[in-house]
Amino acid sequence: DSGVTQTPKHLITATGQRVTLRCSPRSGDLSVYWYQQSLDQGLQFLIQYYNGEERAKGNILERFSAQQFPDLHSELNLSSLELGDSALYFCASSGTGANTDTQYFGPGTRLTVL
């Protein structure tokens, strides 16, 4: 158990809909990262938050957005969903000090868009 939690585990929805994925980082970790894993694109970095502020952006679509709340949990919002958005979405967190570069992953949310 990495200490990172994600909900829900599975999500099935229709094209055009909007969903929210939730992540709670390990206790004390300030950074949260979101990744998308799909068969064709592999593991792709989407976005990073650090202590409530956006820190870095990767290959995140404009239809997607995220935020990190004062209690450090994070939400990834996906809107106007398309079939191609079906994927596993992972959240990871990292801490401070010597292990700041080590990311611990949650179990993921499997999104299916029908």
Added chain:
Amino acid sequence: GDSVTQMEGPVTLSEEAFLTINCTYTATGYPSLFWYVQYPGEGLQLLLKATKADDKGSNKGFEATYRKETTSFHLEKGSVQVSDSAVYFCALSNYGGSQGNLIFGKGTKLSVKP
């Protein structure tokens, strides 16, 4: 930009065989290097890491040495078990180039037969 290349799978071995999964990287500066493992239906688990040249990461019988001269971080295990069947991902983190997010290889699926 930074990138990771790892050997294509799948790799099929008999129990107790020797394992090597090749990984090479391209990066500016001095990245940290990681191997993550994903068991069927689960999230990513950190297997081992190395943060500077000639460092050797090790865990659960797996080893990898950070070779800057060959920009490689090959994963090895002397005697694999059926329980090692999983997908293995090589990754780098480079605060100098990628602002700390992980860049992953495409993954190598390992199947170990009894």
